[in-house]
Amino acid sequence: MAKEITPRSEDYSQWYLDIVHKARMADNSPVRGCMVIKPHGFAIWEKMRDALDAMFKETGHVNAYFPLFIPKSFLSKEAAHIEGFAKECAVVTHYRLKNDPNGGGVIVDPEAKLEEELIVRPTSETIIWNTYRDWIQSYRDLPILINQWANVVRWEMRTRPFLRTTEFLWQEGHTAHASAEEAIVETRQMLDVYAQFAEEFMAMPVIKGVKTANERFAGAVDTYCIEALMQDGKALQAGTSHFLGQNFAKAFDVMFLNKENQQEHVWATSWGASTRLVGGLIMTHSDDDGLVLPPKLAPIQVVIVPIPKPAAELTEVATKIAAELRAKGISVKIDNDEQNRPGFKFAEYEMIGVPVRLGLGARDLANNQVEVARRDTKEKANVSLDGIAEHVANLLDDMQRNLFERAKAYRDSHITPVDTWEEFENVLETKGGFVSAHWDGTSETELAIKERSKATIRCIPIDNPLEDGACILTGNPSTQRVLFARAY
């Protein structure tokens, strides 16, 4: 075994890192906290990006691009916003290097100090709202429905590939509206888009909810989120959608003349999802043999491996099968490499998460069949070459469904209602997952619970049923259960 993956049961964190490296998703970079996204990892991100982008377009959004650098002064205009991001901003102070006169290589040229320092965007609300001010005069200019695909930088203390990196790729939508109601509808619509994407494409079940004040985006009135559950019982915030109220419009003085001829501040939303989703995808489905990808996001959906090695007649049949599959919109690779043996190839394609493998040898040709191996269950079956494309298409659909159902069954069995503090701690320690418990609604209590248990309130689910109860920590009256979990 040339490429062993640490089993999940032994060390989940190491398992995750092994998958990232051995499935050729990403490499470390010379800069702490940054990563090189390799072609296979990037191809998965591209599939996600394309699917999300199409959904954004369908809901009326257009793409634009705003600059990487933001004047430092912009960030200080919205009080909560600066509070939230100040501690993790990269700052550009100079614009030139020069050779060290003492021979120490290049140094920052002290002569080239910027008058106003620039912030590398941690998010783009400020630069965008500074721009929107010039774009908006009347209600006729609204709504503005813009998204951008970009990189952002947040100087995190501790990082992990995809899940939390110093620089990451994401999309950020920034919309401007003439009324609070319309902005709230937009916020909720985009939350639905994220949830639909997560479940239909990533096969990752999510819970839609609202964040508490502590967990809210800096500068938002309300933050909505989708929360997913990873195999180790920790929660992952997989997308957020914010109702920003008039906070940024006020900070950047963005007014519009409404139908009644009165000046009013513009209502705003922002929403984002990042390369963190790739990490979530890994931790939702993959196993000790490597990456497991839902067919809809797999860069290669089917690989055909000639056995024992490529031969003219095998290649001929493989090419014919590939053509039939491609006609159905399925992406196929024929592995005609003669250097590696079939066993090596089997392991390799399992490692990188190719959903379906077709093994084709002389024995199969004689029987007019092919060996079909599915990645999710690792089952193998001999299938007739007649109607093989139909069979594989159905199999891919079945796998997409199966991965979702499997993840959902795990998630559903890991939402545990508890009514005492002892149970609460016990479930977090032994079982993990979401804990559904009463909370008195105060930030003080939430922080005290976090302090003692390391669990945070992931969200208050949308359409959460009301139920009288007593707070898990303080015993104070509560009107509903909320979802706690330890989180990434």
Add this chain to the structure above:
RNA sequence: CGGGAUGUAGCGCAGCCCGGUAGCGCACCUGUUUUGGGAACAGGGGGUCCCAGGUUCGAAUCCUGGUAUCCCGACCA
């Protein structure tokens, strides 16, 4: 920024205690035989031993000072 650990070939490590001119596995290159679940054999290439100083005839090894990374905490998508 506190506590702990580690820097030796692309990756993973041994050697360090007890100083003598660097080794193992994987990967890589060449060749032969192989090939239905990670092939075998033979040959080969590859090193500022983290950096800088010091001790010494001689330093990967001992001493001093830096530095980087990782893990555990405080903070976060």
